Amino acid sequence: MTTNLQTEPVPPAPAAPPALEVRGLVKHYPGVKALDGVDLVVRQNEVLGLAGENGAGKSTLLKALVGLVRPDAGEIWVRGERVRLRSVVDAANHGIGMVFQEQSLVPNLTAAENIVLGSEGPGVRTGIYRWSTMRRLAQEQLDKIGSHIDPLARTDSLSFADRQMVEIAKVLRIEERTSHPPVIILDEPTSVLESQEIETLFTQVRRLREFASVVFVSHRLDEVLDVCDRVAVLRGGRSVGEVSADAEPADLHRMMIGSTGSDDHYHEGVAVRSDEPRRPRLEVRGLCGPSFRDVDLDVHAGEIVGIVGVHGSGREDLCRALFGAEPTTAGEVVLDGARLDLSGTRAACAAGIGYVPAERKTEGMVGPMSVADNMTLTKQAARCTGPIVRPGKQATLVDTWIERLRIRTPHRGTAIQRLSGGNQQKVVLARWLVAGDVRLLLLDHPTRGLDIGARSEVYRLMRELAATGVATVLLADSLEEAIGMSDRIVVMSDGRATAQIAAPAGAKPTPLDLVKEMV
């Protein structure tokens, strides 16, 4: 296993100029140096991975490459020519296109329109739409990535993963836009995809390499190493080196955080659990809702129960229903012996339930508000700081949690939308912890978009909470996560809980065991 550790960027190959080159890029935000002299080279016909912790500056760098971020200093060269990118159109004309970390589709347009948006070409003639052409253009893109979406379906009626495929189909339109080999940037495209879709995507990425360059960002390091030819690493807004594709995830990780990490990031055994049989903390009996039926579920205090299932298995709705955010039609839920009122989120909160939604941007956080406000949004937190908010007390409380969760933010008063995705997620999680009285946590993809370090930290946190007796329901990002974190795994398929698999430390099931139950 050779690890190619280099601290200097690779000099551009003498023969062909690199597809894209970045020299000394700097970007300051109030209180943060998002980019601090980044150098990066994207060769032609290669897949370049970009790795780094949350907040390392990956998205900022990539946005600079598509003209969305105006760098304070530094140069961008495209195919040996220095360019100034002022807008997305500018970048597209230079053959650079990007799939953004946060989904960026117009929900009320059809998938076809989204795919050709901004580069309709023959789809629009003198301002008049030609729906059949549009449809054909979109279908061509969708065929490329093997997606079976109806191009004329409204985007907001598609599933999250389908929408991601639409985005990828859309960025591939760049091929049509330039005669040059394009550079396609994918910022964490896989964080919401299932493995089947990920595989389709990778096939596409490999196909793209034939005629284009691809920049690929993911926090799943194995995935990065699997698909990329080379992985460049960012840390604190600087390029710290690169590794080749045959490196081990651990090496990559080490480079990302600048020190040695540990493989054991699921922290099994941190939680201390008494084995005496007690009444479960959460008892779900025959619960029916919009997309699940007759679900029975027990979660004991201090237990982490993972729920796995394919798309449409109804696990997400089940979670929301337990939090009172989705209506139920039948069934009963008992929390610590008291019947739970499922009529609304407030009742659930009051009963000590916390919920971390999967769609962070729209449901998890209030973007323009500060980290502190986001953290103390719950009624419980309000009780903590008293009916009259004492700024000092609130600040201490918030600062404690910023420190405990190592949230990278310039200040507690910074608007949460200015934080990197991972740090945002930590704030959302912290919301349920500040009051200190949460009894049941419903975590829907809590580590979506988090780097290994942050992820590990979240895992540790879950274990610690479990140790203090918090019951946790986890909808994991991947089967591995579900297996690693859960004490017990419930498999859901078609809206029913079909199997239960014990997963105690030391006797974990394999992913295959789960998959067998899921189909």
Place this chain on the structure above:
Amino acid sequence: MSTPVLAQPAPDTPVVARPTVGRRLTSFMPLIALVVLLAALTVVDPGFFTLSSLTAAVRTAAPLVVLAAGATVVVLCGGIDLSIAALCSLATVLFALWLPDLGAVTLAAVVAATALIGLLQGVAHVLLRIPSFIVTLGGMSIYAAIALVVSDAGPIPLSDRDATHWLTLYLAGVLPMAFVVALLVVGVVSLVLGLTPLGSWVRAIGYSESAARLAGSPVDLVKVGAFTLSGACAGLAAVMLVSRNFSGSPTMADNLLLPAVAAIVVGGTAITGGHGSVWRSLAGALVVTLLRVGLPIVGVPSAYEQILYGAIIVAAVALTLDRSKLLVIK
């Protein structure tokens, strides 16, 4: 068990983002707009800048300030209350009708009644999921009809002018009592929003209601509360109008709706919710009042007055709105 070594505290010690001078200025823009407008009016007609003239202006502005203050909270929550003016008219009628029987408690009764009506509106909004625009638009015509019927379609003179006399007095000889009350309302609402979690709930609801709800904030309660406050403020403004007109009338305040919303927006509160504050509406209401009375008084002809009013009000908003807080302007 080994804990993984995590990222060290960020090497570049983050500096606290301190507001720049420009940023500080933007938060005072409503006041600056007010001063600029006053200066401009004084330049056109030096007689305008006298103590008695200013006193008259703030006295005039008092009901508008109260109306706008209440509705601001609804706007901050992302809704809108179009019923304030009609409710205020109805309240003037109720006040005049109830005064002979209720005497000293009429004020409290009227404010309680309008608060209750506001509450009902809020409940209809959150329970039936009808957009606030429609609930309050419907409310507007319903209250107008009730006012017309209970007043028998005419003004009702005050049976006892002393009941509202205190509102027409002057504090320290110059500060009209009605305006003092308006300032109190603004102060109390600002304090409550600033010192309790209500403030951040209101803003969270305005920015992103679903996130606020999933964070377990009492969304429905806060919204109903906002409508209740808005109703109560309409009742209080009605008493001010009655004290000025010595009667209640079923259409007395109807024309205050657009000025009140204009006051909120001119103050720099985002009509889409989230960003803004009550004191901004105070400044906005003063700007709007100056425009309404100042332009004709300094001698602008009627047709040009409207054109100027339109232009200035747009310019004022262009000045006061803090765009750094808003991603898109709708």
Place this chain on the structure above:
Amino acid sequence: TETAAGGGAAGGGEAAAACDPADVQLVGQVRNESNPYEASWLDGGDAFAEQVGLTQERLTYDGDSTRQQEQISQLLAGDTECLVLNVLPNGDSDTPPIVEGAQAAGAYLVTQWNKPADLDVTEYDHWLSHITYDGVASGKQIGDALAEAIGGSGGIVALQGILDTGAAKDRFAGLEESLAANPDVELLDDQTANFSRAEALEVTKTLLTKHGDDIKGIWAANDDMALGALEALQQAGRDDVAVVGIDAVPDALTAIEDGTMTATVSSDGPWQGGIGLAIGYCVATGELAAEDIADEDRAWFAEQFLIRQDNVADFVSPETSAEDFACDNLFSRSQGAIS
């Protein structure tokens, strides 16, 4: 002829200083300039001001009660010693605060059209006069004219004005009197069209389909609505329906000349705009003492005429002459005190 006493702000008119005619400030205030009647009112005020070598300050408040109050109180916060106001209050309830304000500030005030019945002009010494037209009489006059036009029997519909205005109520009361006197005329329906031409058009169309040929006549509380009704009739192809209104606006007079409209009642805008200022001017300059105005001239009905095709020519271009506004001739158009 200055007296040492100076301001009239305190106490009232006993020792009111006579103003230099050049110092008198004339203000006319109406709802808006975008309707012919009120525009002509302000023009009448201008004509009078020119006659005495002054200019009139034209104020409009867009039918907005609060805005009217705001303007008045701002005006009264300035120099009020020789201020003369000729005001059209938006509604009855708007009159008391204007009166109180003028009284306290010592400005000379004449109001027109709207006044609560229980507000007594003689209790004030700066509120010089209140002028109005007898709405009950005019409502009855046109009601009778309408009854006559449809041959004394048949169905009519009424278009009411803004429901909470005194004018609308009085005029409708006049119609009811007329109906009592013409038992064969039946009121099929009454609706409000808020004194608006556009609303009258819509409402009339609906009423025409509702009552069809039963409608023989339309009684409108003002000419604007009558004109809207005429348009509706034209669009429905009906020329057998008599229409009456009030105000004698130019278009209505034309319609009467053409025979499409039956009758209206004159309200003389230019005269109203001048007379209010004239009364105030005469008192302010000391040519007329407020105490000398007879009680029956403090609140009075002005002369009005029923206009029909036979006499319409006399009213087509209302003229005001200087002598209408002479200080000794101010109350010549009085039809008697408001009871």
Place this chain on the structure above:
Amino acid sequence: MTSPAEADTEVVPPARRPRPRRGVSLRDAGPPIALVVLFGVFAALSPGFRTVSNVQNVLDAAAVLAVVACGISFVLMTGSIDLSAPGIMGASAITVALLVANNRNDNDLGLVGIVVAVGLAAALGCLSGLALVLLKVPSFMATLGVSAVGLGVATLLFAGVQPNVTDPLLEGWAVERFAGLAHLTWIALACVLVAWAVQRYTRLGRYAFAIGGAEEVLALSGVRVAPYKVAVFTLAGAFYGLAGVMVTSQLGAGLVQAGKGYDFAAITAAVVGGTLLTGGRGGILHSTVGVLLVTVLTNGLVQVGVSPYWQGGVQGLIVVAAVAAAVIPQRRRNQVTK
């Protein structure tokens, strides 16, 4: 850690999915149902209501509001609001009355006059759009300001004397009928069709829809949003201008107040029809249903004989009830209503 390849076995046959939505759905059925119900109730209550001539009357009465609603729908689609109708309609009404044959001057421009008036209205609408995108003034205020400007311009042109229209073309619009409906009604119908085609088949219309859905995403896709916003307001202004001309034709005179009340009436109609004020949902057909609903309501209350004192109140109550009923099929637990 297992590599993703290992988990390949996770591949499963396409799971049961909700059918993605295409075009119209049951969610949009509320307002039309409310319209039918309301129509039925009035027809049952009042014999006068269910006559053919009254149905014609309702359609005629809906004409102007329908044209205003066409304009306002585009603006609402983008998530903005437009209160400029009264001012723009007033300005265009006076302008057209002064340009076609009239009693104030010797102009007799006929159709050209109409085009000029609509052009002026479009320019005023454009002004709202520019204030929105250049000065970044929220549309609520920008259009309120433009409305005041329009009224001012109208008052200036009005100059105290009502211009009466004698132009046969314009007068004919209101008086002459084709297939039982006034020409104005056919004009309104044409407007609705044109507006619908614009919404459905032009880039402007689709982008307006998209701006309401996710404005920032358009920018990310390299679409410059500002010109489309200005265009939307200009288009809306043109519709208001035409509506002003139609009112002038109906009344036979140019009135400054020609557009009074049409702003809120049109917004109500649009919202009752199922357009969201936050943008991105609804459209011309929705608004047209809303216009019919509101007009049927106004007409029906008169036909049924509700006291004029109560009419406004009853109308408000029914509008609220209709919207409440219409949102029932689309009610979700965590739904945001603003």
